[in-house]
Amino acid sequence: MKKYDKLVVNAAGRLVPTIINGKPAVPFMGVGKYRPSGVKHASSIPTCLDYPDDGNKTLASLTEALKKCGLKDGMTISTHHHLRDGDLVSNAIFDIAHEMGVKDLVWFPSASFPCNEPLIKYLEDGTINRIEGSMNGPLGKFTSKGGMKGCAVLRSHGGRVQAIQDGEVHIDIAVIAAPVADPFGNANALSGKSACGILGYSLADYMYADKVIVVTDNLIPFPCMPMQVQGNYVDYVVVVDQIGIPEKIVSGTTEVTKSPDRLLLAEWTAQFCDEAGLLRDGCSLQSGAGGTSLAVGVYMEQILKSRGEKARFAFGGSTKYMVQMLENGTLDYILDAQAFDLEAVRSARENPNHIDLSVFQAYNFHSKGNYTSMTDIMILGATEVDVNFNGNVVTHSDGLLLHGIGGWQNCLHAKTVIIPIPLFRDRIPVVVDEVTTICGPGDMIDVIVTERGIAINPKRTDLIEKMKNSSLPIKTIQQLKAEADAICGVPEKIDFDDEIVAVIKWVDGTVIDSVRKVK
């Protein structure tokens, strides 16, 4: 089977394959242009007759569970990154598969982390054919150098649910690592030594997979409530000593940046939102867990508080700073798919206004509406943006694939998307002529905040009008690009190999760009 075939130029002007890993693929047609029809995919039909009446689905080992699920060549195995860099379960699955001599598996994780580096040996020996998900750090580098047998497919969190629902990805076995579970398979993440707060990425997987295994290191008698995972979808429950390394699952504490340059970015971002009238009583927002994003949140909180106003809801990943807003009354609700620190886990457990939420509700394309498009202010990062406001989050300027998309593409649907980023990082320009990889079309990115000026997308005439008397340094994106070039020098063009090693899916399942092998 060829990794990919039949290249065409898509609506973003990028050359992409229309056959990927032997399956047909639709090239990106423009935002909101692709409208699939038909019916949703479904899993094979179970009957309760095949499950124990006493509700006890426990098995002695993960090996036994995988065997009972019929693990064989070419299957698709899904896992999740709820345990982040402390995850011990994903690697264990493929250790077992390797021992069983199974080949050509497709790993379908919601995200990978540096802890998954040991899987490179299974990509090399053919146990795993390819990854469809995210490739972070070492796995990204391995993929960029052309090491993967199949063509990698990168999807957003919402795009992952989309691919499950339209049947492009059929999950044979979903393995869910759960910090607490009962023998029936009900599970959550609120307690136990591996508590990570929320299991927001697993819903579509367990609903649509043929077989579902819950792995826990903390089995309690039925019922395990609240059920973030519903046992009615679960085939087997396996108890192990340890599903993760606690200090790598959640950080003890997340901290705002101490860098004066990043703090300036954050301050300007909050001031921009305020002056543009976006930050107001009843607004909604999302801001990530990076040091700069956290600082944006802190400045926004100060502004809201000074006027006695509050935000209606904020999307997680949650941190102690968001929890602080919730607890001091500057925020009504946290809607949360993952908790980043111990304070966030505590809040998710104790506070009824800290709501666990699946990406199924927030991000999914095949959904009757989405939460993200209702959000007023969206603060995101990027590795690069270009003069047409296109954004890149997966590759660096040297072409190496180093990050996953996460929820980034989905979040672009918010009302105002603001990206605070430095103009350059150690001589590497961040504002460039053309992004190395398009992950988000320029139509959807509204404001770029850099330490040397703020550029507003010309399409947002409303924001331009509101900010025309601002004391903030409003510039054009071309001016910012020229400043970056004047300081860093005009970068040389990267000399890529022709071979495609990965494709980037847009939220609707179409192919927006290809990633080429780095020489």
Add this chain to the structure above:
Amino acid sequence: MEHNKTATIGNKGKGVRSDCQVFLEILDSGGINIELVSKVNALYGKSIRRGIEEILVFFDIKNAKVVIEDSGALPFVMAARMEAAVKTLKKTDKEFLLPFFKQNNYQTEQDKNRISRLYLPGNTPSLMINAGIHHPDGIILDLEDAVAPDKKFEASFLVRNALRNLDFYGTERMVRINQVPRGLEDLDFIVPHNVNLILIPKCESAEQIHLVNSRIAEIKAKQKNTGNIWLMPIIESALGVLKAYEIAMAAENVVALAIGLEDYTADLGIRRTAEATESFFARSMVVNACKAAGKQAIDSVFSDVADMEGLKQNVLRSKALGFDGMGCIHPRQIRVLHDNFAPDDAEIAKAKKIVNAFIEAKEKGLGVVSLGTKMIDAPVVKRAQKTIDLAISTGKISKNWREEDNEKI
């Protein structure tokens, strides 16, 4: 020409950013051999090699081994490292200069605000690159205490290149030279490159000012440079304190005296405290010398960068003593200085009344300015006008405050 010697210049290793280390060995034969390890190789590898070759040609070096370990050094940084390496091995009067950034070609006023001056170590490029975006009143490239003795040689090239090719975003361009007489040599690296103000450390006599000024005059004559260069001597010893007035009056281009309390307390053999009662006399002497001489008085830096409230209290005490500004060692300190050296609301309200009375009296052709039943002297009006100017420049009130106040009525 000396042969077969090596030079290693610059910095590398964990935590080093925007810098590079250059190893240079001049050889007798074999041509030029450049080894480049760079995190920006994919984007700038070719231009880095071209730049290195250009410098070698400029200094007439035909056979050499060059090893560059680069952590994202900007071109002016790499050129400074390379030139310092060449000049460690080879005597030459030639200077390799990149084209002067035209946006750095500005002069500053004698009595401009100098509330905040941000100190930057003269051999640390990563701290220089974004300094201007925080808009202190001045940026000090420090060749003295912030540079280790064995790094002073390479720092002078970096500071020279920074004056030419680092965007200062309109802030006053300052350099702290080494103590005179050694500091006189530093002047060759800064005077021809549009430095606006020179800080003279551990100043103890008018004579030191004269030495600096005569060397500046010599360099300027050669360069046909007509720009103003202001001086800010730093008082850092008991002798300096007692000579403060003499130093302030030493020359027309002395615009301010600064006080350095670390060295001063060391000179007295006492401990520096947060309350600073031990240096009350010294600070008062400097303030009085400055006021008597019509110069600005600048206070010592506050060294706990995490303690913003402590800094604020320090600024308020400093302002109450009569200081006009203070040094900073971290960009986050700048705002605290501007906010707290700025006049407060009561001061502004009073100054507005006086300035309004003065303007109205002038409009009516009255020779005497009065507010209510009180007559106002000229120095009072002048001080009120200064308060208003400071309130405008620190963003406390608008430039058009009179019209705006009238509209409100």
